[in-house]
Amino acid sequence: MATSRNQNTEASMKKVVYHQFGERDVLQVTSAEIPEPQQGEVLIRVHGAGLNPIDWKTRSGLGFVAQQIEEALPWTPGYDVAGEVVATGQGVNTLAPGDRVMGLIGFPLNGGGYSEYAIATADELAVVPEELDLVTAGALPLAALTAWQALFEVASLEEGQKILVHAGAGGVGHFAVQFALARGAHVIATASAGNRDFLSELGVHEVIDYTTTDFADECFGLDVVLDLVGGETGKRSLRTLGEGGMLVTIPTVTADEVVSAAEEQGLRAHGITVRPDIFHLDEIAELVEDGEVRVQVEQVFTLDQAKQAHERLETGHVQGKLVLDCRGEA
Structure with missing residues (x-):
């Protein structure tokens, strides 16, 4: 059964976008309507959004993704998210509001992770182990x-x-x-x-x-x-x-x-080019749950600090991962 969003109907969210390729200053925080999940989709309130080298390279206009999205700007970067399910679209019966999830979403052409709320397909999302907080989990997928x-x-x-x-x-x-x-x-x-x-x-x-x-x-x-x-x-x-x-x-x-x-x-x-795979993510989550794997986060930034986060990311010498805490004031 679909669960429609109600408490957020007139609400807006913050997200990071860029309207053109370039240096870090093209990253802007803007306001947008919270999207509705469609058939097979899930709306997530994002807690953590991981940063990856592909994020700054694409922002700079480099690589395959940049070539593909050039005509689709403005664009919101970010493929790694972890957070809480807020609503589900028609046909989603594996997840429900309140579930703690993480995934490699919108890869490679949709992105959307640097945002207070994000849309994912249900088959992109795995359950986050209780041992892992949701901001840290955003570093993983x-x-x-x-x-x-x-x-x-x-x-x-x-x-x-x-x-x-x-x-x-x-x-x-x-x-x-x-x-x-x-x-x-x-x-x-x-x-x-x-x-x-x-x-x-x-x-x-x-x-x-x-x-x-x-x-x-x-x-x-x-x-x-x-x-x-x-x-x-x-x-x-x-x-x-x-x-x-x-x-x-x-x-x-x-x-x-x-x-x-x-x-x-x-x-x-x-x-190798990575691909989403929740079966692999589930296996990885089990290793985290068993204490065999830890997720190292060097630094956490807010959405408003996306430029600073990219500055650190571009050094290429991060210990573990960088994460955006996307929870804002809510």
Whole structure:
């Protein structure tokens, strides 16, 4: 049975939009009507909206999404949300108002996460474990799904294998090292010295300070490399692979050159584009619930601080994730 919104009928919400591509100052906070969920849709009061590198790259006019949405501006960024179901549209029988949910929504062309309220389809949403507050949960979907799909769908990581994760303390990286550890792999990660203790706390077996040590001299015979840096780092990582090993590269802008370099050397490398998958999200939620995975949030910003959040995001040196607390005054 559909549940219609009533208390919000005349209400408005705040959301972040940009009318053109550019620097951080194109991000504006504006007021809009709270949308009604349609067939198969859910209206969420957003508590946390995660920030991801694709957000600032798209805002800058870079990449596939920017090409696709250029004629559809103004646009609200944000694919990661967690919050509370407010209303459901016709045909939604798996969720009800009050449910605590998270998901990778509107990916890749609709976005909409940087907002007090967001529309998602019911099949994009998983239930948030009670152990996780909803602002923190907003940090999880895109980065965790990227790590999960790279390790287990593409690389088929197994217990006892050796894996190197570049940028192990970052958004995707800190999930990847934890998933690999949970699977029983031997985990090596590159990071700056300032992140050594953080990664050691997560259980990483070996941390290589990329500012002082050449990982290619330290690693050999690896089963899997998860390349979250791309470019020359990805290509140099190929020499660390053992027979039958595989490199999975995430940055799309250099994926083709890394994969081509692997093919020239008779090695295996693949790029990956994340996709929504609530079955994977449910499995990840179970690991969080069991205490095997933690969600590291370096800093929380308000919607009004979206520009500052993007400034931090663009440094590329965030420990874990950044999140917008979208709850406003309500």
